[in-house]
Amino acid sequence: MSKRVGVGLDLGGTSIKYALATESGEILKHGYLPSDADADKTEIINNLYISAKEMIDYAGSIGQTVQAIGVGTPGNVNLETGWLMGSTPNFKSWSNINIKSELGSKVNLPVYADNDANLMALGEARFGAGKGYRNIICVTVGTGIGGGFIINGELYRGSAYAGAEFGHSLVEVDGIECRCGSNGCLEMYASATAMLRDFSQFAREINFTPTGNEINMAYLFELRDQGNEAAKKAIERGIYFLGRALAGSINIFNPEAIIIGGGVADAGEIFIDAIRQVAFKYAMEKPKENVRIVGAKLGNKAGFLGALSFALEQRDLEYQDN
Numbered sequence: 001m002s003k004r005v006g007v008g009l010d011l012g013g014t015s016i017k018y019a020l021a022t023e024s025g026e027i028l029k030h031g032y033l034p035s036d037a038d039a040d041k042t043e044i045i046n047n048l049y050i051s052a053k054e055m056i057d058y059a060g061s062i063g064q065t066v067q068a069i070g071v072g073t074p075g076n077v078n079l080e081t082g083w084l085m086g087s088t089p090n091f092k093s094w095s096n097i098n099i100k101s102e103l104g105s106k107v108n109l110p111v112y113a114d115n116d117a118n119l120m121a122l123g124e125a126r127f128g129a130g131k132g133y134r135n136i137i138c139v140t141v142g143t144g145i146g147g148g149f150i151i152n153g154e155l156y157r158g159s160a161y162a163g164a165e166f167g168h169s170l171v172e173v174d175g176i177e178c179r180c181g182s183n184g185c186l187e188m189y190a191s192a193t194a195m196l197r198d199f200s201q202f203a204r205e206i207n208f209t210p211t212g213n214e215i216n217m218a219y220l221f222e223l224r225d226q227g228n229e230a231a232k233k234a235i236e237r238g239i240y241f242l243g244r245a246l247a248g249s250i251n252i253f254n255p256e257a258i259i260i261g262g263g264v265a266d267a268g269e270i271f272i273d274a275i276r277q278v279a280f281k282y283a284m285e286k287p288k289e290n291v292r293i294v295g296a297k298l299g300n301k302a303g304f305l306g307a308l309s310f311a312l313e314q315r316d317l318e319y320q321d322n
């Protein structure tokens, strides 16, 4: 039985996660490499190359031939040209570069690049929590809030490859200033960063001094479980805003599934259920009828699996056209 294989690369702020996998999402080998976010873009391309080469060589050693390479990257990518547009806050020099041709010429294989949140959504849609559904909203809640929209089984990218910025949905008119230049965006209310900020304030109000080494979401959930009022209030506030924003999206898109991923979603079913309750309370009757709100299944594998699936699909399209 021969299965087509590809390589997926997921470029993140701290590391490149990558894998060799079959088109049905079976991982044959995976690894990671520090991404050197502060390095020059030629060095970042070189790191992507080193990661890809390791997988290509491994494929060769087991008698497989890599058909295409997919790259998930922060920022907006022009799907046709592979050009990375604009800048990305965590990567100093990572902009205005053609990932498709720069990496493609090094590996001598077809390379396709897209936004990382898009490819995470695609990974979950093809192999994870969204398998079997055609209309999906994928939301990742971590330091920020990202989004990916799958419509009729395909990623929706927008006219300038810049859509699905779910974290920048308005949840409070004239609210907290956002890094995007606007204010009142969801990310300022429901990201891990926002919940931790609110926690600090609520903790001061009840004269509670945190004793954890690191004040992170895991600690916040732990405190909440111990009955700490400040932690409880901060998490509930984040969940409320997220649920309200999702209710709005349900009314607009009437999707089959909403998938919640990212670091905060690792808190599990109790977190997902709380979001579900708010979203379903405020969404309209008919649009919410068939919607399932579920946790992501693939964790940090969603990015490279989505990248691989995207690359094999794009390669097929390119061959069809010629």
Ligand SMILES: [Zn+2]
Pocket: 167, 168, 178, 179, 180, 181, 182, 183, 185, 187
């Ligand atoms: Zn914003």
